[in-house]
Amino acid sequence: xxxxxxxxxxxxxxxxxxxxxxxxxxxxxxxxxxxxxxxxxxxxxxxxxxxxxxxxxxxxxxxxxxxxxxxxxxxxxxxxxxxxxxxxxxxxxxxxxxxxxxxxxxxxxxxxxxxxxxxxxxxxxxxxxxxxxxxxxxxxxxxxxxxxxxxxxxxxxxx
Amino acid sequence: xxxxxxxxxxxxxxxxxxxxxxxxxxxxxxxxxxxxxxxxxxxxxxxxxxxxxxxxxxxxxxxxxxxxxxxxxxxxxxxxxxxxxxxxxxxxxxxxxxxxxxxxxxxxxxxxxxxxxxxxxxxxxxxxxxxxxxxxxxxxxxxxxxxxxxxxxxxxxxxxxxxxxxxxxxxxxxxxxxxxxxxxxxxxxxxxxxxxxxxxxxxxxxxxxxxxxxxxxxxxxxxxxxxxxxxxxxxxxxxxxxxxxxxxxxxxxxxxxxxxxxxxxxxxxxxxxxxxxxxxxxxxxxxxxxxxxxxxxxxxxxxxxxxxxxxxxxxxxxxxxxxxxxxxxxxxxxxxxxxxxxxxxxxxxxxxxxxxxxxxxxxxxxxxxxxxxxxxxxxxxxxxxxxxxxxxxxxxxxxxxxxxxxxxxxxxxxxxxxxxxxxxxxxxxxxxxxxxxxxxxxxxxxxxxxxxxxxxxxxxxxxxxxxxxxxxxxxxxxxxxxxxxxxxxxxxxxxxxxxxxxxxxxxxxxxxxxxxxxxxxxxxxxxxxxxxxxxxxxxxxxxxxxxxxxxxxxxxxxxxxxxxxxxxxxxxxxxxxxxxxxxxxxxxxxxxxxxxx
Numbered sequence: 001x002x003x004x005x006x007x008x009x010x011x012x013x014x015x016x017x018x019x020x021x022x023x024x025x026x027x028x029x030x031x032x033x034x035x036x037x038x039x040x041x042x043x044x045x046x047x048x049x050x051x052x053x054x055x056x057x058x059x060x061x062x063x064x065x066x067x068x069x070x071x072x073x074x075x076x077x078x079x080x081x082x083x084x085x086x087x088x089x090x091x092x093x094x095x096x097x098x099x100x101x102x103x104x105x106x107x108x109x110x111x112x113x114x115x116x117x118x119x120x121x122x123x124x125x126x127x128x129x130x131x132x133x134x135x136x137x138x139x140x141x142x143x144x145x146x147x148x149x150x151x152x153x154x155x156x157x158x159x
Numbered sequence: 160x161x162x163x164x165x166x167x168x169x170x171x172x173x174x175x176x177x178x179x180x181x182x183x184x185x186x187x188x189x190x191x192x193x194x195x196x197x198x199x200x201x202x203x204x205x206x207x208x209x210x211x212x213x214x215x216x217x218x219x220x221x222x223x224x225x226x227x228x229x230x231x232x233x234x235x236x237x238x239x240x241x242x243x244x245x246x247x248x249x250x251x252x253x254x255x256x257x258x259x260x261x262x263x264x265x266x267x268x269x270x271x272x273x274x275x276x277x278x279x280x281x282x283x284x285x286x287x288x289x290x291x292x293x294x295x296x297x298x299x300x301x302x303x304x305x306x307x308x309x310x311x312x313x314x315x316x317x318x319x320x321x322x323x324x325x326x327x328x329x330x331x332x333x334x335x336x337x338x339x340x341x342x343x344x345x346x347x348x349x350x351x352x353x354x355x356x357x358x359x360x361x362x363x364x365x366x367x368x369x370x371x372x373x374x375x376x377x378x379x380x381x382x383x384x385x386x387x388x389x390x391x392x393x394x395x396x397x398x399x400x401x402x403x404x405x406x407x408x409x410x411x412x413x414x415x416x417x418x419x420x421x422x423x424x425x426x427x428x429x430x431x432x433x434x435x436x437x438x439x440x441x442x443x444x445x446x447x448x449x450x451x452x453x454x455x456x457x458x459x460x461x462x463x464x465x466x467x468x469x470x471x472x473x474x475x476x477x478x479x480x481x482x483x484x485x486x487x488x489x490x491x492x493x494x495x496x497x498x499x500x501x502x503x504x505x506x507x508x509x510x511x512x513x514x515x516x517x518x519x520x521x522x523x524x525x526x527x528x529x530x531x532x533x534x535x536x537x538x539x540x541x542x543x544x545x546x547x548x549x550x551x552x553x554x555x556x557x558x559x560x561x562x563x564x565x566x567x568x569x570x571x572x573x574x575x576x577x578x579x580x581x582x583x584x585x586x587x588x589x590x591x592x593x594x595x596x597x598x599x600x601x602x603x604x605x606x607x608x609x610x611x612x613x614x615x616x617x618x619x620x621x622x623x624x625x626x627x628x629x630x631x632x633x634x635x636x637x638x639x640x641x642x643x644x645x646x647x648x649x650x651x652x653x654x655x656x657x658x659x660x661x662x663x664x665x666x667x668x669x670x671x672x673x674x675x676x677x678x679x680x681x682x683x684x685x686x687x688x689x690x691x692x693x694x695x696x697x698x699x700x701x702x703x704x705x706x707x708x709x710x711x712x713x714x715x716x717x718x719x720x721x722x723x724x725x726x727x728x729x730x731x732x733x734x735x736x737x738x739x740x741x742x743x744x745x746x747x748x749x750x751x752x753x754x755x756x
Contacts (some may be wrong), residue, residue: 078547082506084546100717106717119709125507126469126500129542133499136538148459148656149496152718 024051031055036063039098042066042119056090067097071117083125088134095131096124099153127153132136234665236379236415249648307456355641376462383412383424384633390431391629399435406432419640426665427633438673453663458496460656461643462718463743466711466726466735467583468497471612473707474747475579476504478610482577484514488568488606490496490560490582492519495535497583499542506546514549516576522558532556560589561598563603573607580606583614586689590682600696604750610701611748615689617734617741618669621682632671635683639664645723686732686744702731708746711735 023030034045034055042063046056057064067076067089083092100120127150134147146154212219219227346509351699386409393402406428427546458464479485485505489497498517506512517539522530557563571580580603589595603611618635620628643657643664670681690700708728715724715735725739727734732743 034392076507076509078507078511082503082546085547086503100713103717104713107722116709116713119706119713122504123469123710123713125503126472128505129499130496131544133496133538136541148455151459151464151656 024049027055031059031062034062037066038069039066039093049116060084060088060090064095066119067093071121082130086128092124092128096127096153097121100124100127101154228364249748257284355576379412379415380420383416384411385432386412387424387427387633388626390428391626391639394431396624400666402431402435406435410571419637419644422661423633423637423640426636426661426668427629427672429665430669433669433673435614441577453659453666454500456656456659460654460660462715462724463735464496464583464588465714467614467743468744469500469714470703470707470711470733470745471581471583471614472497472501472504472748474612474701474703474711474745475501475581475610477512477704477706478509478579478701478747478749479505479577481510482513482609484516484571485578486516486518486571486578487728488518488520488578488580488608490520490580491585492521492535497581498539500541502539502548502550503546506548507694512546512548514551515543516551516553518553518555520555520557520560520563523556528663537585559595560585561592561602562594563599565602568606570606576604578608580608581613582612584616585613586613587621587682587684588680589676590684591680596692597696600693600698604697607750609749611692611698612745613689613748614745615686616683617686617736617744619684619685619688621684629672632668634740636664636668638737638740639742642723645737650662686729686746689744690748693746693748698732699751701747701749703728703733703745703747707733 014035023033030052034052035041037045042056046053064080064083067083069080083089086092087095097120103118131150133149134149173349192648208477249532353635386405390402390405390409393399409424409431413421413428415425432549442654454464487498487501489495495517502512502515503609505515519532519535524531536554540550540552553569555563555567570576586596586599589599616635622628622631640661643660667681670679671683674680708726711726711733715726718724723737725736725738725741727736729741729744731745734744736742
């Protein structure tokens with residue numbers, strides 16, 4: 001992805017201004033593109049520049065597509081407010097979906113099968129609820145850290 | 160090495176310090192040579208030892224030889240369990256005999272001739288050690304089953320169900336000698352009196368345990384298990400002096416073990432000591448699982464409670480598929496960790512969430528004020544509001560479930576509200592008081608529940624004979640501790656959560672072993688027993704579906720050491736176990752159609 005597309009032919013135009021195309025000027029297009037990335041790529045994209053990093057951090061809809069990409073049926077309309085209330089898609093992905101998927105991959109349960117993806121979603125959502133519930137009422141402390149009950153997902157797995 | 164030996168001799172705990180670090184400088188052969196000389200000297204009488212050892216560089220007075228021998232025994236013991244590189248060969252290459260106890264030495268030589276040795280370098284899981292005990296005593300029996308508990312003197316068999324699959328297949332007939340005085344137990348396993356005669360041999364010299372380390376480094380593991388069982392039998396026979404001495408011996412042996420085995424042995428030894436001295440405070444019964452802060456640590460570190468919650472929730476969810484208002488009665492509220500996931504699942508129900516009412520029941524806590532109980536309700540209400548579920552919370556404080564007044568539950572007619580009753584690791588406590596369980600089951604029936612979910616430990620810790628209970632509990636908790644050990648591999652050592660979970664389990668162990676009567680509340684029973692009881696009270700089983708099974712399997716795959724956990728389906732109930740041993744069972748029930756029986 002090149003931020004600067006090749007310049008137009010300035011010799012033709014008598015205009016002294018050069019027309020540049022920068023994707024960073026078109027955030028909506030950028031968002032649309034980033035939405036379609038997979039997890040690792042999205043995280044890599046977040047390291048490109050401050051703008052992209054801010055986008056990845058603040059725009060939760062980027063992660064929404066990521067979370068529900070492989071589900072067999074489109075998520076219900078009630079899912080979105082629920083997840084947003086519990087902490088957002090990014091948190092759901094980072095805290096639950098990503099470790100769940102990676103561990104299942106490692107242990108051989110391939111989550112590409114549609115029905116298994118549904119199970120993965122459900123399990124991740126349940127764990128996500130537990131996380132919200134446990135953190136609820138904690139004053140201070142690291143807000144980004146996982147609740148103790150989910151720490152088993154964060155520690156290195158001895159495979 | 161030499162100088163250290165001398166210095167250490169003058170301090171109290173020499174044996175261990177000698178081991179630390181410097182052993183790699185000692186080759187196996189040299190050690191043997193020194194021992195042979197020592198034996199010669201012992202055989203040849205007192206004089207001249209000093210000079211012979213001085214030739215080797217050891218300055219040992221003749222009068223101190225016994226002391227040195229004892230320290231050597233300790234050294235052997237620790238070396239026998241050493242696993243690090245560089246000194247692990249010491250475990251297999253060294254043989255030590257107590258030079259002042261000729262008879263024991265000769266006895267051991269003879270018994271070694273009688274048994275073939277078969278060194279096995281596997282790690283000392285409990286089942287390994289126990290099997291080897293049976294193997295040692297099997298020289299008089301046909302050991303055609305891998306798992307023949309009848310070989311152990313005086314110990315009753317485990318219930319002959321599927322427990323024979325417990326032993327891993329690789330540990331076949333290893334007729335290894337259980338080298339020391341417990342080797343004396345092998346000739347007469349059928350009668351119970353000789354063990355006490357010979358274990359008295361241990362008692363007579365409490366400061367000098369005669370330890371012979373053979374070629375197998377798991378010796379002390381076998382001795383440990385054997386000592387535990389012998390002690391339990393002594394307690395059952397009310398031979399408290401013997402039991403007391405054995406408990407001390409167990410403590411000594413346990414200190415040389417590592418990992419799960421050591422912890423289990425320590426807890427059981429403590430519990431036995433409490434039983435012997437008659438110290439059981441009623442607190443043991445009260446604290447065990449109700450609203451126990453330790454239970455949270457248990458929840459966090461291992462999958463058992465999560466499994467229980469998720470499978471029960473799945474059953475409740477399926478029962479509530481079409482209800483517009485639901486009411487859950489929870490006998491095991493604690494911190495309410497089960498309900499967020501259910502509320503979320505209800506919120507995502509295709510027809511929209513029902514109105515959710517939760518009645519939590521917990522016993523009065525001496526130090527917990529009403530505030531912390533209110534807090535649980537508040538947190539749940541907050542959660543419900545966040546996800547858009549209409550929520551109502553009612554909290555009942557009740558010390559004995561059978562005294563619960565049905566009116567307090569405020570049951571609404573079935574047409575208006577569907578009811579579910581949930582109990583996680585609580586029903587077994589009712590068995591301590593006669594008639595309580597029947598009353599509570601009757602109470603449940605009056606609520607007209609759509610589904611009753613019960614999660615219980617899968618174990619038989621409620622038999623009438625103490626020794627049976629003890630053996631069962633030893634098996635059960637060893638497996639449980641093994642699984643905790645397995646799941647903490649990825650963590651730093653001495654992870655606080657894991658340690659506190661072990662304390663939580665230790666309390667249960669204490670209750671099972673040390674308490675009696677109404678104090679003994681950890682009366683676990685097997686799924687079959689519960690099934691009979693609940694069915695005769697007028698309930699029909701509800702099969703937990705494949706969704707629950709899949710979710711449970713997936714959950715377990717997430718845990719480090721996940722390859723050890725097993726989910727099994729047993730006539731519609733789900734059981735979670737460690738390797739081949741089921742440890743907890745979830746079952747679901749509904750009212751039998753023809754009303755109360």
